[in-house]
Amino acid sequence: MDKIQMKTPLVEMDGDEMTRILWKMIKEELLFPYIDLKTEYYDLGLEHRNATEDQVTLDSAQAARKYGVAVKCATITPNAARVEEYHLKEMWKSPNGTIRAALDGTVFRTPIIVQGIEPCVRNWEKPITLARHAYGDVYKNTEIKVSGAGKAELVFTAQDGTQTREVIHTFDGPGILQGIHNTEQSIRSFAKACFKYALDTKQDLWFATKDTISKQYDHTFKDIFQEIFDQEYKEAFDKAGITYFYTLIDDAVARVMKAKGGFIWACKNYDGDVMSDMVSSAFGSLAMMTSVLVSPDGVYEYEAAHGTVQRHYYKHLAGEETSTNSVATIFAWTGALKKRGELDGIPELTAFGEKLEQATLQTIESGRMTKDLALMTSLAHVQVLNSEAFIREIRNTLEGIL
Ligand code: NAP
Ligand code: MG
Numbered sequence: 025m026d027k028i029q030m031k032t033p034l035v036e037m038d039g040d041e042m043t044r045i046l047w048k049m050i051k052e053e054l055l056f057p058y059i060d061l062k063t064e065y066y067d068l069g070l071e072h073r074n075a076t077e078d079q080v081t082l083d084s085a086q087a088a089r090k091y092g093v094a095v096k097c098a099t100i101t102p103n104a105a106r107v108e109e110y111h112l113k114e115m116w117k118s119p120n121g122t123i124r125a126a127l128d129g130t131v132f133r134t135p136i137i138v139q140g141i142e143p144c145v146r147n148w149e150k151p152i153t154l155a156r157h158a159y160g161d162v163y164k165n166t167e168i169k170v171s172g173a174g175k176a177e178l179v180f181t182a183q184d185g186t187q188t189r190e191v192i193h194t195f196d197g198p199g200i201l202q203g204i205h206n207t208e209q210s211i212r213s214f215a216k217a218c219f220k221y222a223l224d225t226k227q228d229l230w231f232a233t234k235d236t237i238s239k240q241y242d243h244t245f246k247d248i249f250q251e252i253f254d255q256e257y258k259e260a261f262d263k264a265g266i267t268y269f270y271t272l273i274d275d276a277v278a279r280v281m282k283a284k285g286g287f288i289w290a291c292k293n294y295d296g297d298v299m300s301d302m303v304s305s306a307f308g309s310l311a312m313m314t315s316v317l318v319s320p321d322g323v324y325e326y327e328a329a330h331g332t333v334q335r336h337y338y339k340h341l342a343g344e345e346t347s348t349n350s351v352a353t354i355f356a357w358t359g360a361l362k363k364r365g366e367l368d369g370i371p372e373l374t375a376f377g378e379k380l381e382q383a384t385l386q387t388i389e390s391g392r393m394t395k396d397l398a399l400m401t402s403l404a405h406v407q408v409l410n411s412e413a414f415i416r417e418i419r420n421t422l423e424g425i426l
Contacts, residue, residue: 025058027058028060030060032368035064035084036065037066037097039098043353047097049411050354050357054357069099070102070110078117081119092324093325098328098333099119103115129158129319133153134313135308135313137151139389140402141397150285152289152307153225154299154300155221156293156296164204169200175194176194211244218231231289249268309396313328324360327356333348346410347410349397349414355384387418
């Protein structure tokens, strides 16, 4: 069989620890034999980020802008322990944060559904994709602990010096205060990314806030979504046979629990933080989750939702066997390959991505899986495989499909 040829390179962002080991195995076993893989390689492993003073992360984000599609391995976000472990010059920022800021993107996370791993919520038949706004609100807040009686005011000073004031509260004793903000530009980007992704994946879009209580703040989110939908997306949604649905956040939560799935749920920053952990754990695990960052101008960065699986990496370094689930990392690659195939008009590449996904799911459904899945599967006959053997079994299944 001739190898599939690519036109435009994928931006490849390598990473750390156990996922870096999986990354190499996936390329060697599941990609190189079938594709003449073209990538522009950026090593975001912590050593190289440190050596380049994090320039490599910025460069990789610029490359993603240039080429449009990137695939990223999980990376270490340094803390004090990592600064010591890797003798870092500085506590470098989270690469995901840096890339998200550079691309102004929204992250979409979707559970990977496979027979034998059933969601806790019985009526969920299709995946629920969570779209979390990643800027502002309580994550960029300003807080004051009020020591005693006094008046708290919200003051905005315009560039020309004019002031707008609102009394927040007149305290007659100690209390607390919090100021939060968001920007119209960021909310617009978020809305566009959501509408665009709904169209791309032909799924309904749900959005919810608490606009009845927050008549300026949350209402602005609601209004901006509605305005952009009416002006730019309504026609395309009608054509695609999908809908945009707005409701209050508590109503949305109740409906999600009763729904069948198969839609995108856009959430404000805090709701997205809380609800994505609920939805992902109810569906199975982070290792069975796809994650893609989509920028409003159509840059796609695919990654796994989990971290670098540090505990397994230390076992691996000690020469012990590991059983690390590579599904999310494989799906990061297939997501990127399918998108590249779609953008460049290479149907074989898109078809290959689909077949590799199919092979991965079939392998699990046949009972061959890693330990994390074996612990929660409802399948009766299970063969627990180590990290390498699982990837080799996927290759065997893939050979059968091809
Ligand atoms: P983690 O990598 O998500 O792993 C936490 C635990 O979850 C593992 O010890 C393992 O449980 C289980 N697990 C996660 N992924 C798994 C997989 N693919 N297969 C099997 N089990 C899996 O979190 P961490 O070890 O606490 O964090 C390590 C590093 O990842 C940190 O430095 C953090 O900064 C980074 N991180 C990066 C990203 C990213 O780049 N997207 C996201 C989150 C965290 P058992 O040990 O019980 O088997
Ligand atoms: Mg969280």
